[in-house]
Structures are given as structure tokens and as C-alpha cells.
Amino acid sequence: MAARTPHPVGTPEDLGRAPGLRERKKQQTRDALVQAAHALFLGQGFARTTVDEIASAVDVSQRTFFRYFANKDEVALAVMSDAEDYFIHCLRHRPAEETPLQALRASIVQAWRDLGNARTSGPGSIGSALELLRIIEDTPALLAAHLRRVTEQERLVVQVLAEREGLDPAEDLRPVVLAAVFGSLLRAAHLSWTAEQEPAGPEGMVVVIERYFDQLGPALAGHWRD
Amino acid sequence: MAARTPHPVGTPEDLGRAPGLRERKKQQTRDALVQAAHALFLGQGFARTTVDEIASAVDVSQRTFFRYFANKDEVALAVMSDAEDYFIHCLRHRPAEETPLQALRASIVQAWRDLGNARTSGPGSIGSALELLRIIEDTPALLAAHLRRVTEQERLVVQVLAEREGLDPAEDLRPVVLAAVFGSLLRAAHLSWTAEQEPAGPEGMVVVIERYFDQLGPALAGHWRD
DNA sequence: CAGATTATGTCAGCGACTGACAATCGGCAA
DNA sequence: TTGCCGATTGTCAGTCGCTGACATAATCTG
DSSP, rough: TTSOOOOOOOOTTSSSSSOOHHHHHHHHHHHHHHHHHHHHHHHHHTOOOHHHHHHHHHTOOOOOOOOHHHHHHHHHHHHHHHHHHHHHHHHHHHHHTTTHHHHHHHHHHHHHHHHHHHHHHSSSHHHHHHHHHHHTTHHHHHHHHHHHHHHHHHHHHHHHHHHHHHHOOOOOOOOHHHHHHHHHHHHHHHHHHHHTTOOOHHHHHHHHHHHHHHHHHHHHOOOOOO | OOTOOSSOOTTTTOSSSOOOHHHHHHHHHHHHHHOOOHHOOOOSSTOOOHHHHHHHHHHHOHHHHHHHHHHHHHHHHHHHHHHHHHHHHHTTTTTTTOHHHHHHHHHHHHHHHHHHHOSSSSSHHHHHHHHHHHHTTTOOOHHHHHHHHHHHHHHHHHHHHHHTTOOOTTTTTTTHHHHHHHHHHHHHHHHHHTTTTTTOOHHHHHHHHHHHHHHHHHHHOOOOOO
8 A cells, every 4th residue: 555656646744755765666666566467467368477477577586576465466456556546536626516426427537537648658557457457357366356446445435425425424325325336337337348349548438437327317217118 | 057056946957857866966065065164164264264174074075175166265155146046036027017126126125035034044044145244245355256256147137137128238228237236235235234233134134225225316316415 | 884674585385276097986778 | 787988086296376484685774
């Protein structure tokens, strides 16, 4: 968590404190591991890539790899979590007038767009995240790990929503329900994006997401038949 | 899949065909493995139980265990999948007049109630399923595997819904969206049930589920503040 | 520069999982 | 009943993910 790639978003803790050599080197090997792993996964698949391969590609011991990542899954999902963090940041800064549902919708759209306009290569790039999404969806072990991460992220969404609307999530179930619905909608969109030959790139993902959001009302409405 | 505990629901394939000794023995060891695993998981936790322990409790080799279950997760989740199958069965037989959302809601409630009234011990029992749910929720590896299974089940729900309403899920997104929302709602309910000191037993679960469903409308409605 | 921290490498070991082969058991027909 | 065929099982060896313990080397602090 503390070793995560820092975002443009300034965290209040580290003001003016230049990171020492130690810190920089750590960040460096971490990035290298993520990038090497990513390349290997893309090239030969997740299962057929061993941790030893990743480690020796960066010229560190296997043991060191496991000091940076708790398991093989984590290095694959590292890129995604940066994107998720940015989404949370967006959500926190939506105007208060927006409906909770509107705020959520606007936040992911904004997050994808902003990330799309940022650097398009290297670790943490949007391209990486999108490629990863494909690998994740058809690697059972990774998909499982990813889903678990997503539900943890949902907890955070609940908290932000409750804060924003000024209510206690233990009493009022609406934040929990909305976060759950939102999460499932997003996943459906991801699935569709990876499965179908949807327009590629961040903008394509935005299109798919909006399409699913638009179906929320109709899906919950009474009968579907005329 | 073929080795799953048969349900009271008659499958058209096996009419009057008494299963031979071979088949019976297989089913027997499978059940024994599930039951032994369940007991061990409950007693000492999932992580601290080795596959060797489970296997030797049933007096088979470790290799045999892995011929019945692809991995340790699977034996833990076996009980759940029986319950899920029954839910699908219920959904298929809901009256056509019901709204899709109504049908889904009625189906889980019915499934929990029916299972609650069935045998209350042994493999596949309701008690087992509920105990398992607790173990699953606080065992990261199991939770991950469970979530993946759930999303697969969601696909099936999509299919049943589309069939029921007579539309093509590739064209119309409503079944996908509704299934996703339904799944997330259920998971929220499970989470709440295991976390809080909700009324125990199947009926307690039904109460929680209905409470969440009731919040669906309000959560999606405009502003939450007065 | 010395001493306290901290990152890294090495090594040994456990447990999940798999392929290959041999032995055994149930199903079935002569 | 006998005998053969295919399915089930056990054994063995091996790979890979992952961890604890300890020693070494690098950075940081004063």
C-alpha cells in the first residue's frame, strides 16, 4: 500500500520530503517487476509464467519478489489498483448537487477519460490496464483475485457515499446497495468490453459503460414484454 | 458436474436406470470427502487443513482427492453449488406473470425456505451451506473462488431470464443488467448476514435478503438527503 | 566514520497440484 | 464361473507457489 506508485494527487503526508535513494530504488525495482511480469503474462500467459522468470528478468531473487508482492496475483493486479484509486479520488470530488448514482456514473467516465489522456505506455498506463483486463477475464485464478479486490473497493465506495450524503452506513442500507449495484454494472461492462469486439481504448470502454448504465432503469422496470 | 449430488428434481436422462456399484461407490467417496473436508474446515480453518488430512480422513490417497476436485477450494464450495442449482430450478418454474425482478426475489426466498425445511444435517444440508458461508467470507482464497463461481452462475441466470422473457441476451442488455444487480444484492445480503449478528438460520437469511431488496428502489432514487 | 536500519540473497522446507505407470476393481459377455 | 476390457486407485517423482530463518550488504543517521 505504501509502496504504490504515487499519483499526481498530492497526499498531505509527503510535502517537500524528497524521497531518499533507498525509497527511489525500491520504487524502481517494484516498477520493473510489474513491467516484466506484465510483458511475460502478455507473451506466454499467466499460468505459464513462473515467479522465478519474473524475478530473474529483473535480476532479483524469488524471495525479493515475494517481499514486494504477497503472491503472483498481486503483481498482475497492481496496475488495476492504481486506476481504482484514481476513480475513488474522482468520486470524492464530485459536486454535492449530483445524485449519488449520477456521481458514480460521472466518476468512472471521468476516470477512464483522464487516464486515457495521461501517459499511454509504461507501468500504470491505460493501455496496460486494458490489456490486463483481458488477461484477467480469461484466467480463472486472476479473475477470482480481481473480484475479491473489487469487493474490497466497494467497501470504500460505500464509505465515500455515506460520507458525502452524511449518513451512517450501519443504519442506512442505501449506500451499500448502490455500491453493490454499481460494482456489478461495471463488471458487466468490463465483461462485455473484453468479450465483444467493442471499440478499443478507454473511449470504447466509456461507451460500453454508459450503455449499461442506461439499461439500469429498464432492467428494473416491471415487465419486459410489451 | 456429472458427479454432483442428485437433486429430487428428476433429470430426464436417468429414468429407471439403477446406478451400478461403481457409480454408487464414487458418489459415496465424494460425499465422504465433502463431509470430512467440511468438518475439518470448521474445526481448524481452511488454511490450516491440508489436502492430505482430508484424504486420509476418508482413507484415500491425495491423488484420488484431486481426481474428484480440481483444487482445495472446490471441495469447500461443493455444498454451495447444490443450493445454487436449486435456486435456478425455482427460477425456471416461477409463474410467467411475475416481473423479472419479482421472479428473482421470489426464487431465492423460496429456495432458502425449501432448503430450510429439507434435511438439516449431512452433506448438502442447509446448515452446512450457512456455516460454509461464514468460512467463505473470512477466508480470502475461498472468497475469491466463490465470487468467481457466483459470476458463472449469473450467466445461467441471464440465460433463464432471456428465455423466460423470450429475448436475445446478445441484443437486449436488460437480462445481463438485472442478473448483475441481483447477484450483487445477494452478496451484500450474505455479507451482512455473516458480519452482523442477524437472526440465524435460513429464515434469518430470508429476512436480510428482503431488507436489501426493499432498499433497491430508494438507493437508485434521486437524492438521499431531504 | 561507526552504529542502527533496512533491503537482499541463500537455504531449507511445506503444501498444492500434475503426469506417468502399475495394480486393482467393477461391468459384461462367453 | 471365467476371462477380458475399461475405469478407479495408489505410488512416485517432480514442479511451482510461498514462508521462516539467518547471514550479508546496502542505506541512513548522527
